[in-house]
Amino acid sequence: MDLTPQAAFALPDGYCVRPPRMEDAQVVLALLNACDVAECGEPDSDLEDFIFDWESADLVRDAWLVDAPDGSLAGYGLVSHWSGGFQADFYARPALQEIGLQGWLLEQCERRLREMLASLVDVPPQVSAFAAHVNQADRDALNKAGYAPKKYHFRMQIDMTERPPEPEWPDGCYLRAFHPGEDDEELYRFIQTAFDAPGRTPPLFEEWRDFMMRPDHFVPDLWFLLYSQGNLVGTAVCYDYGPYGWVRHLAVADDRRRQGIGSALLRHVFGEFYLRGKMRVALGVEASNENAYRLYERVGMRRVRQFDEYHKQIG
Structure with missing residues (x-):
């Protein structure tokens, strides 16, 4: 039949x-x-x-x-x-x-x-x-x-007219760029842990690596890793999309949240793109993530677009 x-x-x-x-x-x-x-x-x-x-x-x-x-x-x-x-x-x-x-x-x-x-x-x-x-x-x-709407996503954006303020790093933290082939699995685990949520299925490591490190956009110097006492506590994974900079991932360790790490990473990102001649920086955030949304507003970003995510069960 x-x-x-x-x-x-x-x-x-x-x-x-x-x-x-x-x-x-x-x-x-x-x-x-x-x-x-x-x-x-x-x-x-x-x-x-x-x-x-x-x-x-x-x-x-x-x-x-x-x-x-x-x-x-x-x-x-x-x-x-x-x-x-x-x-x-x-x-x-x-x-x-x-x-x-x-x-x-x-x-x-x-x-x-x-x-x-x-x-x-x-x-x-x-x-x-x-x-x-x-x-x-x-x-x-x-x-x-x-289909039924299930999630809502905002595009946040900043358009800089002058050099942004320098970041204020928490005591004992140091920043470095990503080392391909050495940091891959550590960064993958860190990001998946930071974004873990009920019902979320993380990508396989190989899928994540192949997508994130495509040669057309991958620039290791735009992947920032923040350490404290040898432990990864925050990261900003960014791309140069020509007219603007894009923050693909901004993640902070659970036990280091509300210590200014997220805002410091973003200010560093803004400064890096400003020096590269990119006055616009953008990222995406789920509307339900109110803490992240407020953080982005505090550092000068504004909502410019909304995308609605629909789901359907296929019988």
Whole structure:
């Protein structure tokens, strides 16, 4: 018996679907950046980020490009799987937000996800998807497809007009840069412990290392490790994303919180990027993490974007 749900969405007449190829990367980037501009007024997507996803995907089965009748790219979707679960990514050209491409792409992601689940053991049948809070069409598509909002994420940002204040380090602490090949596992364990929470599945070490240390953005001098009496007590893991600096991880040991380590690390990061000519620094934070949110405000950051995380159980 075929238990696959019947299709609920169809492509409009004249629209065609095909798998992406690596030579499509620039046109897909243009689509993502057009979505960014519609949502926040400026491009915010990174070519290397989605190429990394493509390199670990079966593009023939895991991804879809939708071409409009005039041959231009109208939509893009990708389903990905890692140790933490499944994720569906979907994009529709801003001028075509209301013709149902999002629902069709989500349906393809779920169909492929069911195929993946058939060959996996002890994997929760849940998929996550994200929508910019200002993108009502994407949020409506997720709601219509049976997804429910579970988490909210804020983009925090500082735009510096002058050199930031020097950090004030707690007594006995010293800072150094990351040493590739020597600090990998220690830093991985430290970050996973710092972000441990009920229901969170940490990435495998190899997944984390391969993603975090991709040669396109990895600069060891921007990974800062703070020690006290030989123990790692804080870290700021950063990337240079061209127009701005990005703080991927800011973590402090549980027993050293509320001692000024987080704010000192951030001020050091701001200073480093300022010296590199990057006046803007940004990071992401879950809305439920009120302590972190208040810390970021205290050091001069402000909320500039919100992303809503949706979940769905796949039957």
